Amino acid sequence: MLSKKERMKIPRQAMPEQAPEDRIHNFNEVPYGYTAELARLEADRCLQCNKPKCIDGCPVNIDIPGFIALIQEGKFIEAAQKLKEENALPAICGRVCPQEEQCEVKCVTGVKGDPVAIGRLERFAADYERANGEVAMPELQPKTGKLVGIIGAGPAGLTVAGDLIKLGHDVTVFEALHAPGGVLMYGIPEFRMPKEVVRAEVDYLEKLGVTFVMDYVVGRNSTVRELLDNEGFHAVFIGSGAGLPSFMGVPGENLVGVYSANEYLTRANLMKAYRFPEYDTPPIRRERVAVIGGGNVAMDSARTALRLGGDVTVVYRRAREQMPARDEEIHHAEEEGIEFKLLNNPIRILGDENHRVTSMECIRMELGEPDDSGRRRPVPVKGSEFIMEVDTVVVAIGNKPNPLIPQTMPELKLTRWGTIVVDEHTMQTSEEGVYAGGDIVSGAATVILAMGQGKIAAQSMDHYLRTGKNPEPPPPPDSGTPAA
Secondary structure, eight states: OOOHHHHHHSOOOOOOBOOHHHHTTOOSOSBOOOOHHHHHHHHTTOOOOSSOTTGGGOTTOOOHHHHHHHHHTTOHHHHHHHHHTTOSOHHHHHHHSOGGGTTGGGOGGGGSSOOOOHHHHHHHHHHHHHHTTOOOOOOOOOOOOOEEEEEOOSHHHHHHHHHHHHTTOEEEEEOSSSSTTTHHHHTSOTTTSOHHHHHHHHHHHHHHTOEEEOSOOBTTTBOHHHHHHTSOOSEEEEOOOOOEEOOOOOTTTTSBTEEEHHHHHHHHTTTOGGGTTTSSSOOOOOSEEEEEOSSHHHHHHHHHHHHTTOEEEEEESSOGGGOOSOHHHHHHHHHTTOEEEESEEEEEEEEOTTSBEEEEEEEEEEEEEEOTTSSEEEEEOTTOOEEEEOSEEEEOSOEEOOSHHHHTOTTSOBOTTSOBOOOTTTOBOSSTTEEEOTHHHHSSOOHHHHHHHHHHHHHHHHHHHHHSSOOOOOOOTTSOOOOO
């Protein structure tokens, strides 16, 4: 048994990964993941705190010291099972969650050094279980006879499905696309989120008894109200995401060669364009690609374009330290040779007589006073316009909720941004028996935030299905009411 002092001396273990010069020519996952030896060594860095703050940073409340202790002991399957007590998608979360802003930022080991690599250990345990064919099925509670409809097979919907099926309810997930997974399938590239991992997590839910209905558009095939009133569902969860792309509103955005990041990534990921002609969707191969934006979606788009053979430039109107993308994703993009034009903003896109993109006019920016987000506002520098020669522009500046479901359910209360209003303690909407979570509530956010909202919704829906009522919200902190 290592002492605390000995644990503190162990350096954070790097995860082996493909070399940049190799990975730019393939769509294989960049990090290889920990070996068993590396995982146990990294797990030994955990101090097993009496009051672990890392759990407070996890939106789905995983017993982080618990699963890491099992890895320390070499009990890798048991570690995966411990993870699945609170998280139905650990292999996914271990890859794409921003642990550096959540659980790891609260890690005590990180006070005087690097925090424990919680996300990498989560990925290791989940991958080990899947690779060794020992995926254990949890014991399900007795059937309640209640039927739940879930709209959207993304992270929020899958989380609700996994929790409610274990609680004894029958669950049907309606997905508009031809494969479940939501943004995990159509948005995040293969080199960052292998689709076999998503399929394995979905297979696990199917083995638990969750039913998936593909190519079913709620709002067209049926409405939420029809599911409740005519089709036997006792409650509905809306997890339809925020898949409506935003554009810049500059001249030339309608030219041939301008794509939303949604379309660009969906062609490559869900429709497997990068494996053409094995799959029917031809890839968008261009020589000079500009990607507009500074978030994870922009990094995914740029790195995809690079692998399809283009010279790629990311154009972002703010500075490097203001980019919302994860540091790891920016680092990987820089390693791979993607150019960054920071503090620059497109003002128009130019085309030829065939209405195809030929160039883009930008203006240089400088940072002014902070805006509502707390970041310094970018301000145009007068007279600094310049022309970039490009033949493709990918716009990755955010997404909005698709209005289809609200339009077919006008009684549903919305915010001015088109997101659904919910009670944050229960995730219930303004309509009885209807709950919502994920990007349709919060706007475009992280996978783990969507899952956290899904867990709250599942708990509330279980209570509602059993009692006909929502659980009572906790008293406000300053109410003077004793804690239960």
